[in-house]
Amino acid sequence: xxxxxxxxxxxxxxxxxxxxxxxxxxxxxxxxxxxxxxxxxxxxxxxxxxxxxxxxxxxxxxxxxxxxxxxxxxxxxxxxxxxxxxxxxxxxxxxxxxxxxxxxxxxxxxxxxxxxxxxxxxxxxxxxxxxxxxxxxxxxxxxxxxxxxxxxxxxxxxxxxxxxxxxxxxxxxxxxxxxxxxxxxxxxxxxxxxxxxxxxxxxxxxxxxxxxxxxxxxxxxxxxxxxxxxxxxxxxxxxxxxxxxxxxxxxxxxxxxxxxxxxxxxxxxxxxxxxxxxxxxxxxxxxxxxxxxxx
Numbered sequence: 001x002x003x004x005x006x007x008x009x010x011x012x013x014x015x016x017x018x019x020x021x022x023x024x025x026x027x028x029x030x031x032x033x034x035x036x037x038x039x040x041x042x043x044x045x046x047x048x049x050x051x052x053x054x055x056x057x058x059x060x061x062x063x064x065x066x067x068x069x070x071x072x073x074x075x076x077x078x079x080x081x082x083x084x085x086x087x088x089x090x091x092x093x094x095x096x097x098x099x100x101x102x103x104x105x106x107x108x109x110x111x112x113x114x115x116x117x118x119x120x121x122x123x124x125x126x127x128x129x130x131x132x133x134x135x136x137x138x139x140x141x142x143x144x145x146x147x148x149x150x151x152x153x154x155x156x157x158x159x160x161x162x163x164x165x166x167x168x169x170x171x172x173x174x175x176x177x178x179x180x181x182x183x184x185x186x187x188x189x190x191x192x193x194x195x196x197x198x199x200x201x202x203x204x205x206x207x208x209x210x211x212x213x214x215x216x217x218x219x220x221x222x223x224x225x226x227x228x229x230x231x232x233x234x235x236x237x238x239x240x241x242x243x244x245x246x247x248x249x250x251x252x253x254x255x256x257x258x259x260x261x262x263x264x265x266x267x268x269x270x271x272x273x274x275x276x277x278x279x280x281x282x283x284x285x286x287x288x289x290x291x292x293x294x295x
Contacts, residue, residue, distance in 0.1 A: 001020050001021055001022065002020070002021050002059075002060055002061075003018050003019070003020060003021075003026065003057045003058065003059040003060070004018070004019045004020070004021065004059050004060075004061055004062065004063060004291040004294050004295075005017075005018060005050060005053060005054060005057075005059040005061070005062035005063075005098070005100060006018070006019045006062070006063055006064075006287045006288070006290040006291040007046065007050065007062065007063065007064035007065070007094075007290055008064075008065050008107075008286040008287045008290055009042070009064060009065055009066060009067055009107075010065075010067055010107070010286070011036075011067050011080075011082045011083070011134065011135075012032065012033050012034060012036060012037075012082075013030060013031065013032045013033060014030070014031045014033070014042065014045050014046060014049065015028055015029075015030045015286070015287055016028065016029050016030075016046070016049040016050045016053060017029070017053070017284075017287050018053050018057045018059060019287065019288060019290075019291035021291075021295060023117065023118035023288055023291070023292075025284055025287060025288070026057065027053065027057075028284075028287065029049045029053070030049075031045045031048075031049060033045075036082065036083060037083060038083065038084070038085075039083075039085050039088060042083075042085070043093065046094075047097055047098075050062075050098060051097075051098065054098055054099075054100070059100060060100070061100055061101050061102075061103070061294045062094055062098065062100040062101070062102045062103070062294070063102065063103045063104070063105075063110070063289075063290035063291050063292070063293040063294045064090065064094070064102055064103070064104045064290050064293075065104075065105065065106070065107035065110040065111075065286045065289060065290045066080070066090075066104050066105065066106055066107060067080050067082065067083075067107050068080030068081060068082075068083075068085070068106070069106070069152070069153065070104050070105065070106055071152070072103070072104055072105050072293075074089075074091070075089060075090060075091020075092065075102060075104060076088065076089050076090070076091070077089075077090045077104070081170065090102065090104060091104065103293040103294045104293070105146075105289075105293050106137075106139075106152075107131070107137070107286055107289075108129060108130075108131050108137035108138060108139045108155065109139045109146055109148070109155070110286060110289035110290055110292070110293055111129050111131060111139065111244055111279070111281070111285045111286055111289040112127075112129035112139035112140075112141055112146060112242075112289070113146060113289055113292045113293055114281055114285055114286075114288040114289030114290075114291070114292040115127075115129055115242055115244075115279060115280065115281060115285070115289075116141060116144075116292070117288075117292040117295060118280075118281060118288050118292060119242075119279060119280035119281045119285075119288075120240070120242060120277060120279070120280040121141070121240065121242065124141075124239050124240055125141065125142075125143055125144040125239075126141060126142055126143065126236070126237065126238045126239050127141050127238045127239055127240040127241065127242055128140060128141075128155075128157070128229065128232060128233070128236070128238050128240070128241040128242065129141070129241075129242045129244065129279075130157055130225075130229070130241060130242065130243050130244070130245075130248075131244050131245040131248075132181070132182065132183070132225065132243060132244070132245040132246075132247040132248045132254075133182065133183055133245035133246045133247060134182060134183050134184050134246075135158055135170075135178050135182050135184065136157060136158030136177050136178040136181065136182045136225075136245075137155070137156070137157070137158055138155040138156060138157030138158065138232075139154075139155040140154055140155045140236065140238075141238075142236065142238075157177060157228055157229070157232060158176060158177050158178035158182070159171055159173065159176045159177070159178060160176065160177050160228045160231065160232075161173065161174075161175045161176060161177075162175060162176070162177050162180055162181070162224045162227055162228055163175035163180050163224070166179060166180055167179040167180055167185065167188070177224060177225065177228045180221070180224050181220075181221040181222075181224040181225045182221075182247070183199070183200035183201075183245075183246060183247045184200075185221070186200040186203055186217055186218065186221055186247065187199055187200055187203065189217050189220075190203050190213070190214065190217055193213055193217075194213060200246065200247050201246065201250075203217065203218070204218065204247075204250040204253055207250075207253050208250075208253075215253065218250070218253035218254055218257070219253070219254075219256050219257040220257060221247070221254060221257065222253070222254030222255060222256060222257025222258040222261070223257030223258070223260055223261045224257070224261070225254065225257070225258060225261070226257060226258035226259070226260065226261025226262045226265070226276075227261040227264075227265050229241045229258075229261075229262065229276065230261060230262045230264070230265030230266040231265060233266055233271050233274055234265075234266065234267045234270070234271070237270060237271060238274070239273065239274065239275070240274070240275055240276070240277055241274075241275075241276045241277075242276075242277055242278070242279050243276065243277070243278050243279065244278070244279035244281065244285045245285075246283075248278055248279070249278075249282075249283070251278045258276055262274075262276065
């Protein structure tokens with residue numbers, strides 16, 4: 001059984017692990033960057049975390065998720081708005097420092113690949129994969145293959161407009177799904193209503209403990225998410241929409257709104273068996289997705 005070095009590069013963290021070719025996570029180490037990171041900080045952390053794993057497990061290849069735009073063919077991290085990293089030849093860097101060929105892909109696309117290889121979509125050829133976390137990202141699998149669009153950026157469900165003249169999004173638009181239903185939005189809406197700062201996870205706990213305000217915010221997020229998913233399903237006719245990311249781990253709170261929106265918006269005659277499910281890969285979806293890129 002061959003081992004793979006898997007690199008989950010997030011907006012504020014780096015997770016390095018060793019994954020077997022049958023999808024078992026053998027070990028993982030994490031470095032958080034609460035204030036973000038620049039390129040040199042990330043390079044140093046990557047080598048510091050990955051080198052001991054390579055020495056112990058002797059992987060023959062590596063995969064990495066990229067938070068932003070990338071060129072998988074050239075092994076280049078093109079641009080990430082949050083960190084400002086641009087035109088980083090990460091493939092050459094990993095090859096030169098760790099001696100491993102590197103496969104890269106946008107983080108959400110990698111999760112979709114991982115779901116096909118290791119998760120609930122092993123026998124499904126047409127599905128959407130949606131990350132609901134601090135932001136919202138999407139990916140499309142069609143006819144058994146990742147669909148990336150004309151210039152590699154297909155699947156940006158987070159920038160579908162769901163509220164007319166709504167909250168300002170990081171993309172510059174207003175009322176995007178990401179600005180209205182992400183973990184960041186959940187936290188902002190809770191603050192607006194209560195004057196209290198809390199994370200989406202903390203707000204989920206409050207909802208589970210009986211907070212009507214917290215539950216209503218999650219229900220609204222689920223409704224807006226369901227509206228966007230129903231529209232995408234009407235266009236693409238997938239069998240499934242798979243939800244991942246930290247917010248989706250509390251899917252029970254999203255489900256009432258999701259179900260209502262899908263019932264209202266889905267062309268059910270054309271999509272009679274369409275379902276929304278949670279990822280089978282849990283919190284390690286990106287780590288497993290990075291490994292799946294190499295297979």
